[in-house]
Amino acid sequence: MSSQKLSQHRSQKRLLAFLATHGLLMLTSLLLVAPPALQARTPAAPRAVSPRGPLGAEELNHINVFKASSPSVVNITALGLERDVFSLNVQQVPQGTGTGFVWDTQGHIVTNFHVIQGAAAARVTLADQSSYRAELVGAFADRDLAVLRINAPASKLRPLPLGSSRELQVGQQVYAIGNPFGLDQTLTMGIVSALNREIESVTRRTIKGAIQTDAAINPGNSGGPLLDSAGRLIGVNTSIYSPSGASAGIGFAIPVDEVNRIVPSLIRDGRLVRPALGLSGAGPDLNRALGLPKGVAIVRLQRNGPAAKAGLRAFTRSENGIVAGDVITAVEGEPVETMDDLLTALERLQPGQTCTLTLWRAGSTRRQAVTLAESED
DSSP, rough: OOOHHHHHHHHHHHHHHHHHHHHHHHHHHHHHTGGGSSSOOOOOOOOOOOOOOOOOOHEEEEEEHHHHGGGEEEEEEEEEEEOOOOTOEEEEEEEEEEEEEOOOOOEEEEHHHHHHHOOOOOEEEESSSSEEEEEEEEEGOOOOOOOOEEEEGGGGOOOOOOGGGGGGOOOOEEEEEOGGOOOOEEEEEEEEEEEEEEEEEETTTTEEEEEOOOOOOOOOOOEEEEEETTEEEEEEEEOOOOOSSSSSOOEEEEEEEHHHHHHHHHHHSSSOOEEEEEEOOOHHHHHHHHOOSSEEEEEEETTTTTHHTTTOOOEEOOOTTTEEEOOEETTTTTOOOOOHHHHHHHTTTTTOOOOEEEEEEEEEEEEEEEEEEOOOO
């Protein structure tokens, strides 16, 4: 056999060997990945559901409270004005969301003031997803409360039953319903963790008597209701303590007794009509500098105001130094140390009412009746 034919013969043998080896491998691969139709099927069926048994009494109460209360909880969208870059038309755009709840069948909705603060308009969405334009009825920023009104049928408005924050005890079970992070109709549960906390309002006034709870409260929950285990309103969720900005198990609610005192005034007058003494007080620095007792040192009296008519005296400066005036140490027997304390005490009274002040002047203490006027703010 010539060398050329011998070389061709060897090449053909190598090709046949290659095809034989790799063809076998390909066949093996095809068998391994063959569709189920070519393989034996294993019998399988959905597993049977295990009987659960009846829900526990506590679970049933969670469910019942949510079912009864959620129709009263609303979503509030604060709207701002924005000018279109191309058309220059001014349009309303969402600038934030929060929660509120139905106060009465006249369409009044209660929420936090900071939810609608700075908004040009607002929309309220009920639990059935019907939406209404809201008008601002009144607000009291010092207590972070606001009242809106919507023109909705009374049949759609279900006011929450009111409880009392005065009767609360640490350890009671509570529920919060709101719209955290825009997720509407969210229920969380916890307990009353503490009572009589002090939190700061948007005006930096102190809100006293706040309820502390570990029920999860997150951005978007503001203005929503805090409920007791009977489904009664006991507070308005307003703020949290959180290094991260999300729930850390420390939330605060404005007590319902305070809400029930302020909201009717906002509905009636559009503002909280506060009584006034007609005076200005100094800060604690003056008391420390002059060695005065704790209280509000009067530094200015309104001419013909209630305090001036009652004979109260302001601290003044003369050629010989400071002329002693009056320090208000209590209102109706309740001690006051700062102007904030004094305003809080007065807010529980009404214009035209006569109250008793405890006064300190030059080392002596006396009690003085003063008839309150109406504040101009």
